[in-house]
Amino acid sequence: MPPRRAGAFAPGRVNLIGEHTDYNCGLALPFAIAAGVTVHAEASGQERIRARAADLDEEDEFPLAEPSPAQGWRAFVRGTVAELARAGFPLLGARVEITGDVPQGAGLSSSAALEVALCLALAELCSSGAPGTKRLERIDIARLCARVEHDWVGAQTGLLDQLASLCGQLDTALLIDFRTLQIDPVPLRLGGWRLVVLDSGERHAHASSGYNQRRAECAQACALLGVQSLRQATAEQAALLPAPLNARAGHVIAENERVRATVAALRADDLPAVGQLLNACHASLRDRYQVSTPTVEAAVERLLAAGAVGARLVGGGFGGSVLGLFAPGVAPPTGAHEVRPGPGARLLDG
Ligand code: GLA
Secondary structure (H helix, E strand, C coil), rough: CCCCCEEEEEEEEEEECCCHHHHHEECCCCCEEEEEEEEEEEEEECCCCEECCCCCCCEEEEEEECCCCHHHHHHHHHHHHHHHHHHCCCCCCCEEEEEEECCCCCCCCHHHHHHHHHHHHHHHHHHHCCCCCCCCCHHHHHHHHHHHHHEEEEEECCHHHHHHHHHCCCCEEEEEEEEEEEEEEEECCCCCCEEEEEEEECCCCCCCCCCHHHHHHHHHHHHHHHHCHHHHHHHHHHHHHCCCCCHHHHHHHHHHHHHHHHHHHHHCHHHHHHHHHHHHHHHHHHHHHCCCHHHHHHHHHHHHHHHEEEEEEECCCCCEEEEEEECCCCCCCCCCCCCCCCCCCEECCC
């Protein structure tokens, strides 16, 4: 007998470094944060899903069989239900309640937190307890959520956000190699140093920003270079590409090296060096990948003016939050929130 109720929490994420590398089979170093999305689902005995986004005070209702497309948060719910059904889950009609404290479109992966929490809760509702029922590995959940982004939301995102949300660990960043999907924990020993995020106030949606275009440019660069992914290309080869592909590929190749250098600096407890790498990452995202905006630049300037040793936009860009690293005793500006690596997504009691 399946449980009548299931609940799950999935966190947002901050990516310390390694931006726009995930869909290029590269490296990134994210961590899960404390803020996230909670989903409670209760079987209703009807062939429908009734969902409520409590923070927005909005509802949605649709048939379990063949949900039709929708916009905003509804696209995530309908997409997750449809993709779970495609993956062979015998879904139950349910009432679904969603709450969260990750600001939407602020670069902290509210989308991944929503997809992952929905996926965990709905899969649990229909399968756990019953012997021989289907279980999803974390990587399968990440892939299923990515299909929701691609096919229901229209954003051709990679697996960075979902893997960070699913695999987060306390006081630890995750070195993810997107070529092999191997994840190595990297202890984040900050001592008295602080990582903070500051919301630029500019909202983004990857489906309508330049995100998909950047991904297409990387694919074009690969086609011209005759490689399957930019992981196989060198900086020298990238430099020969026509503009702007040379700059896009150049960013990705150098960014992988910055991720390696950041891991080395963290292992050596050299936080000033991490700050320099964050600055170099931001300059590359602004000038070569061209995903910054005047509003994001103003937020980075505020962090640097307050004394951050490093500051950069975080996530896909075109708005969202900026990340800053502060030495002990240096006060971040008003409005900045400290972030620390926390545990990954988990099931809750009912
Ligand atoms: C967004 C996407 C991720 C990743 C980052 C950029 O957060 O969802 O897959 O591409 O942008 O690093």
